[in-house]
Amino acid sequence: MSTQNPVIPTKKTGISLLPLVSKNAVPILFAILCTLAAWLAKMDPWFLASEIITRLARNSLLVLALLIPVSAGLGLNFAIVLGAMAGQTAVIAITHYKMTGLWGFVVAMLASAPLAALLGYLAGKIMNRAKGREMITSMILGFFVNGLYQLVFLFLIGPVIPMQNRSIMLPSGVGIRNTVDLFRIEKVLDKLWRPIVLGVRIPMGTLIFVGLICAAIHFLMRTRLGQQMRTVGQDMHIAGVAGIDVDRTRIIAMIISTVIAAWGQLIFLQNISTLNTYNSHEQVGTFAVAALLVGGATARRATIWQAIVGVLLFHTLFIVSPQAGHAIIGVPQIGEYFRVFVAYGVIGVALALHAWQSRKS
Amino acid sequence: MVSLWEELLVVAYALEMRSITKQYFGNTVLKSVDVAVKPGEIHALVGENGAGKSTLMNILFGMPVIHQTGGYDGVIQIDGVDVKVDSPARAMELGIGMVHQEFMLIPGFSVVENIKLNREISRPNLVSRFLGSKLETLDLNTMGKESQVALDKLGIDIDHWAPVAGLPVGYMQFVEIAREIDKHNMKVLVFDEPTAVLTESEADLFLESVKRLAGLGLAILFISHRLEEVVDISNNITVIRDGEVVGRLAKDAARVDRIAELMVGRSVKQSALPPRKKEPSDDDIILQIRDLAVDMPGEKLQNFDLDVRRGEIIGIGGLAGHGKVALANGIMGLYPGTGQVIKDGQKLPLENPAAALKSNLAFVSEDRRGMGLLLDDSIEDNIVFSSMQIQNKFLKKHLPWPSTHMRDAEAIRAYALDTIRDLDVRCQGPNQPVRRLSGGNQQKVCLGRALALSPDVLFASEPTRGIDIGAKNLVLDLLVEINREMGMTIVITSSELAELRMICDRIAIVYEGRLVGTLDPTASDVDFGLMMAGGIGTGVKAG
Numbered sequence A: 001m002s003t004q005n006p007v008i009p010t011k012k013t014g015i016s017l018l019p020l021v022s023k024n025a026v027p028i029l030f031a032i033l034c035t036l037a038a039w040l041a042k043m044d045p046w047f048l049a050s051e052i053i054t055r056l057a058r059n060s061l062l063v064l065a066l067l068i069p070v071s072a073g074l075g076l077n078f079a080i081v082l083g084a085m086a087g088q089t090a091v092i093a094i095t096h097y098k099m100t101g102l103w104g105f106v107v108a109m110l111a112s113a114p115l116a117a118l119l120g121y122l123a124g125k126i127m128n129r130a131k132g133r134e135m136i137t138s139m140i141l142g143f144f145v146n147g148l149y150q151l152v153f154l155f156l157i158g159p160v161i162p163m164q165n166r167s168i169m170l171p172s173g174v175g176i177r178n179t180v181d182l183f184r185i186e187k188v189l190d191k192l193w194r195p196i197v198l199g200v201r202i203p204m205g206t207l208i209f210v211g212l213i214c215a216a217i218h219f220l221m222r223t224r225l226g227q228q229m230r231t232v233g234q235d236m237h238i239a240g241v242a243g244i245d246v247d248r249t250r251i252i253a254m255i256i257s258t259v260i261a262a263w264g265q266l267i268f269l270q271n272i273s274t275l276n277t278y279n280s281h282e283q284v285g286t287f288a289v290a291a292l293l294v295g296g297a298t299a300r301r302a303t304i305w306q307a308i309v310g311v312l313l314f315h316t317l318f319i320v321s322p323q324a325g326h327a328i329i330g331v332p333q334i335g336e337y338f339r340v341f342v343a344y345g346v347i348g349v350a351l352a353l354h355a356w357q358s359r360k361s
Numbered sequence B: 001m002v003s004l005w006e007e008l009l010v011v012a013y014a015l016e017m018r019s020i021t022k023q024y025f026g027n028t029v030l031k032s033v034d035v036a037v038k039p040g041e042i043h044a045l046v047g048e049n050g051a052g053k054s055t056l057m058n059i060l061f062g063m064p065v066i067h068q069t070g071g072y073d074g075v076i077q078i079d080g081v082d083v084k085v086d087s088p089a090r091a092m093e094l095g096i097g098m099v100h101q102e103f104m105l106i107p108g109f110s111v112v113e114n115i116k117l118n119r120e121i122s123r124p125n126l127v128s129r130f131l132g133s134k135l136e137t138l139d140l141n142t143m144g145k146e147s148q149v150a151l152d153k154l155g156i157d158i159d160h161w162a163p164v165a166g167l168p169v170g171y172m173q174f175v176e177i178a179r180e181i182d183k184h185n186m187k188v189l190v191f192d193e194p195t196a197v198l199t200e201s202e203a204d205l206f207l208e209s210v211k212r213l214a215g216l217g218l219a220i221l222f223i224s225h226r227l228e229e230v231v232d233i234s235n236n237i238t239v240i241r242d243g244e245v246v247g248r249l250a251k252d253a254a255r256v257d258r259i260a261e262l263m264v265g266r267s268v269k270q271s272a273l274p275p276r277k278k279e280p281s282d283d284d285i286i287l288q289i290r291d292l293a294v295d296m297p298g299e300k301l302q303n304f305d306l307d308v309r310r311g312e313i314i315g316i317g318g319l320a321g322h323g324k325v326a327l328a329n330g331i332m333g334l335y336p337g338t339g340q341v342i343k344d345g346q347k348l349p350l351e352n353p354a355a356a357l358k359s360n361l362a363f364v365s366e367d368r369r370g371m372g373l374l375l376d377d378s379i380e381d382n383i384v385f386s387s388m389q390i391q392n393k394f395l396k397k398h399l400p401w402p403s404t405h406m407r408d409a410e411a412i413r414a415y416a417l418d419t420i421r422d423l424d425v426r427c428q429g430p431n432q433p434v435r436r437l438s439g440g441n442q443q444k445v446c447l448g449r450a451l452a453l454s455p456d457v458l459f460a461s462e463p464t465r466g467i468d469i470g471a472k473n474l475v476l477d478l479l480v481e482i483n484r485e486m487g488m489t490i491v492i493t494s495s496e497l498a499e500l501r502m503i504c505d506r507i508a509i510v511y512e513g514r515l516v517g518t519l520d521p522t523a524s525d526v527d528f529g530l531m532m533a534g535g536i537g538t539g540v541k542a543g
Helices: A017-023 A025-041 A045-064 A067-071 A080-096 A101-129 A134-156 A204-220 A224-234 A236-241 A246-272 A284-294 A304-329 A332-360 B004-009 B053-060 B064-068 B088-093 B111-115 B126-131 B140-154 B169-182 B200-215 B227-233 B256-264 B324-331 B353-358 B368-372 B379-391 B409-423 B439-452 B469-486 B497-503 B525-532
Strands: A179-181 A274-276 B015-024 B027-037 B042-046 B073-078 B081-083 B096-099 B188-192 B219-223 B236-241 B244-250 B285-294 B301-309 B313-317 B337-343 B361-364 B457-461 B489-493 B506-511 B514-519
Touching: A017 A025, A025 A284, A025 A304, A045 A204, A045 A246, A045 A284, A045 A304, A067 A204, A067 A224, A067 A246, A080 A101, A080 A134, A080 A179, A080 A246, A080 A274, A080 A284, A101 A134, A101 A246, A134 A284, A204 A246, A204 A304, A224 A236, A224 A246, A236 A246, A284 A304, A284 A332, A304 A332, B015 B053, B027 B042, B027 B053, B027 B219, B027 B236, B027 B244, B042 B053, B042 B200, B042 B227, B053 B064, B053 B188, B053 B219, B088 B096, B096 B169, B111 B140, B111 B169, B140 B169, B140 B200, B169 B188, B169 B200, B200 B219, B200 B227, B227 B256, B236 B256, B244 B256, B256 B525, B285 B324, B285 B489, B301 B313, B301 B324, B301 B489, B301 B506, B301 B514, B313 B324, B313 B469, B313 B497, B324 B337, B324 B361, B324 B457, B324 B489, B353 B361, B353 B379, B361 B439, B368 B439, B379 B409, B379 B439, B409 B439, B439 B457, B439 B469, B457 B469, B469 B489, B469 B497, B497 B506, B506 B525, B514 B525
Parallel strands: B042 B219, B042 B236, B096 B188, B188 B219, B313 B489, B313 B506, B361 B457, B457 B489
Antiparallel strands: A179 A274, B015 B027, B015 B073, B073 B081, B236 B244, B285 B301, B285 B337, B506 B514
16 A cells, blocks of 8 residues: 555756756767767777768668557567568569669669558457567568568469569579679669758768658648557557557558568668678568667667667667777777667667566556 | 525426436336426435436436337426427437536546547548548637637636546536537537535535536526535435435425435334344454455445444445445455454454455355356355355365365365245346346355355345345345344445445445444334435434
8 A cells, every 4th residue: 555655766867968868868878878989989080980871771661661550559669570572572573664763763662562562451350369479570571571571582482473583583583693783773762962061972862751750740640540540559458448540550550560671671772782681681671670779769669769868879780890899909800799689689678677667657 | 595586487497307217127227307497496305216307307408228128108298398308419409508528538638628529629621621621620719719618607717628537527527518518509508416526615516516517597407415514505405215206305494304205214113023142232243343444436434433232233334436345345355445444353454355354254245146146157166166265175185285286176066055045036047147147146156155154144245136025035035044043243335325225234324435323123113314425314313
């Protein structure tokens, strides 16, 4: 009984910065880590800046794809891997038909959207059966659909699905090559407008597109549908009593997320301009989730700014850690090891922290 | 009294429910109940737990549970027109609103967002023209204004953009009400125990608002256990007992003791219980409870003092939510608690279930599926589980280290067969998983397990809940038998007062988490009724 307990001593009232710091503990910790590693690596600041900008443009859409499921209470959607696979399927298609330039890219976007929407719909259906265990379900779903993807592109292309373009197929005539050169859409979006500011090349075309998606998400959360998603995310039972179709709302959130992820993967690929047919998508979910968590988001609350800050910090660490590892121990691999260690460690710690916080309340 | 002339003028009832009858699986829970409410009237519905009030409200609100179990008989009229309420959505369309006992609020949303939940006002925009009205932009300004109007009707002044999470409980209730009255065409508003969670000053404020709403012409159905406030604000009172209307009182005829008597009033045959060799007395106290507070959600207990005499059967009574089940749960260490419990001169550590069991206390939980039983394990394993874990019984000790001890299958089987015979557990054999037993037989297994501990004090929480009448009597007889033959002290908690009056030596009544007093089982209905409503009756003994 609370009235019987001794009064809990109130937190020390001191500097008003403290709550701000504790609230943003994770991004602050990573900012310190990044600064330290960058200083150790003795990297050229211009090179670092241009790398960060490139990676920001390349990766942020995949992280933004996670925001809507978080709002709708589905947690961190590892199943954006499904979207990535839809994007890659579209890229293989346009490469097969030898479509070039911005036109080809737009066709890929249009082609990937219905496929991603279908996958998102199915994923949403499964999530509705696995309420309360969405995150692990989405992760396993990613592995499972990866199997289907490999089946299609490794065995069915050729014997079942006829394909004329031998240049992207394995010499045996069955399956797609491990790497497909995407020279036809190389950096098409980046190159739309690429000003050089202070000696750093900025892929403005991509950044504007990402900005538009941010605006769209911002707008969506302020509509009737967005309000319904937030309600469902806060309490499914109350949402149901208020007359909201909970399952449908969750499915819509999954569809939007998967479509954004498909486009995110397209942006990633046009920048890298090589498709690792069987690997490019594998880590997409994990790394996007890690970046979002580094930005200070939780499985129940995530904002656009957390996504962007998270991409900045997470990828800065990615860039500088091999050099930092080399500088400290003389072995660059330690940095590579550190990247992976950080990615999974962040997810584990952030999820544990989240569980701890929600139990406390 | 309403004059004939007025009667003719005000014929129109906002809501009329006529001869409502409802059966659950052949068990009649409502028998031809009539309730009618006029616009502007506050009509109270009172009755004990399980009297049928909630079922009646579920029918009015078209809850799925009613229609999944075969619907109901009778007529519901709104404004004199027959209606069929087959879903909550339909009820809302018809202008029936309900303020739920548990809050249906989203803590992270602001007051306005909660009031307008899923009824948001939105403006069309460029996108929504193509993709439908779901993508219309929220018009927060108008939403705020309309919410303010609803709050003004209640006479409440709160910052309507503040998140609900930080509001005091009383204000959350107002937000719920504001949501209901913000719905247009609202005609009938049902309050299900609205003041149960409120402090006294909040309740006063709340009752003022209810009167104000009635003044606006709403018909109000008010369910409450606080009889003073019922008498205070209602125009008419309907008393329900065992699914039947047993009394209708107009405001000027209503008195708290009269209502209490109607609520409880059933003729209780105190069948003669077998005598003991030595009657329990205050000279031999087995359990001394001082200043006990238990933080059990929904059933808080505080400042609780009680002396349990060795060898008695003491009943703990009271209405739901007032903390009676928290006593046993607190002493057994299942919920956080503070205070002092002394058993046979030894101080019992709280919040420590193992210590409670080791002090020879045993507990039959009210939540037998959730806490009591390992549902997929066999009857015999369930019976010996606690005594094996706590007292190291039924183990073969070949080696000195405790973790190497093995279960003694023969001893377990022999003991289980004895228990099954003694307690008359109807089953296929000791190997049967308890999940497939009926409620009454599961309860017997729970009892069997508690008895396997051979405790000094047995706490039985709602031992007859959810089991049929025949099995109920069996369980009660069994408790008496254990008490008389083994001299075991029994603390029994029950929502059914009649059952406590049948077997107990004394009955302690809990109200709002505190002990009001103890009564003799032969005390009058009025005394019981009053005490359960927080008052002090005439036949009170010193607690």
